[in-house]
Amino acid sequence: MHSPKAKNTGRRDGSPVLGGSFEFVSLTKPVNRSSPRHLLQRQGSDPTTARLRASESPLRRRGSGSSTGSASGQGPPEEDGIRLNPSLIGISLSSLLAIDLWLSKRLSVCACEDSSWGSVRPLMKLIEVSGHGIPWLAGAAYSLYKSDTAAGQEVMLNLLVGLLLDLILVGIVKAVVRRRRPAHNQMDMFATFSVDRYSFPSGHATRAAMCGRFLLAHLVLAAPLRVLVLLWVGLVGLSRVLLGRHNVTDVLFGFWMGYCQYNLVEILWFSPQTLQGLLGHLA
Ligand SMILES: CC(C)=CCC/C(C)=C/COP(=O)(O)O
Known part of the structure; x- marks a missing residue:
């Protein structure tokens, strides 16, 4: 040496x-x-x-x-x-991670019933369900089936594509990064995939950001409803940390990733013609 x-x-x-x-x-x-x-x-x-x-x-x-x-x-x-x-980058990253872990632990006030904000946990879990993949997939599929206009079908089909894309991309990143969920998390989430034992990025945050952008661009027009959509996106992200499911960086990266995923949906956008071709193949 x-x-x-x-x-x-x-x-x-x-x-x-x-x-x-x-x-x-x-x-x-x-x-x-x-x-x-x-x-x-x-x-x-x-x-x-x-x-x-x-x-x-x-x-x-x-x-x-x-x-x-x-x-x-x-x-x-x-x-x-x-x-x-x-290196300076190494030190900066380690410091950021240390702050992330410390802040996430401090904010995990609903991590269990005995936590300082344990009584709010049921409400946070309700917000969690509102950003879960199953209600969104089921809702988009049902709306696609029920929609009687070409425009409605087009929007719902593309929402469905976006949701599936989100599940795939988040699964890939989780499997590659393999960041463990915080130690204080109770693994009592409903309907998860095996990659969901990893926390980076937050799938709820990516979905909320992507769907939020989608709703604002294609469905919700009235100003109060637009504010409500933004509020919901923020609450879904916040609830991930308060419940102790994620570290702050998982959620922040998730928001960014979901935001970018929406751009991808726009690029891939399925037109009514493609949709008719697809439906023709299925029928
Ligand atoms: C079973 C289906 C269709 C989706 C799983 C959704 C889920 C549980 C994602 C994990 O989210 P977080 O990474 O935010 O904990």
Whole structure:
């Protein structure tokens, strides 16, 4: 392991004193043997760097000296220069995730009956059902069947396509990302697929965002109803976190994904001609 054994020229707490000012070091370039000693010492004494070195480098986990000469004190292997320096993006992501987990835990006030807002849990579960896939699929299929105008049929068919697309895309992302649901979640949701044990993204949030946009674009015209639709979308997202089903980032990403899914529905839009062709094939 390369650990520069520079003499302690810093303060007692280990932080370096570089002539009264700090110097900036590249976060991506490997540490060069010709680097000044005080820079090497600074990297070795940084606690974040030290933790990352201990936990993330397979070379160190194996505890072996490498052929590139780190054990023999001939300088660090090239790749170590990168691993020693946590990137700004990495630190930002870890911080965002830590805030996400902390905030989501604080907001999960309806996670169970004993929670601080446990009495509101039934209402939150009602909002959950309103954004579930089954009522939406059943409602769209029934409206398609009952609709006696071509325009109505066209809209309902495309809503149905959007809902199916949403289930597929969310299932794929959940299966790829595999983020576990928060530990405080009670897995008592009705009618779930196996991928729904994962939480990223929230399927309710994607559906609410996509259907919300769909309703605003094709069905709801009166202003009070439009406000109600937006309110419902927001409530569905909020209820996911309050119920402890999701972290905040699952819902935010879900909203964004649902918003984009609607664009996809618009691109794929099935025309009355396509619809007639389809129905002709079915009949
Ligand atoms: C069974 C059908 C048709 C849909 C499942 C809907 C469902 C339970 C999605 C999970 O949503 P969250 O990811 O928001 O928990």
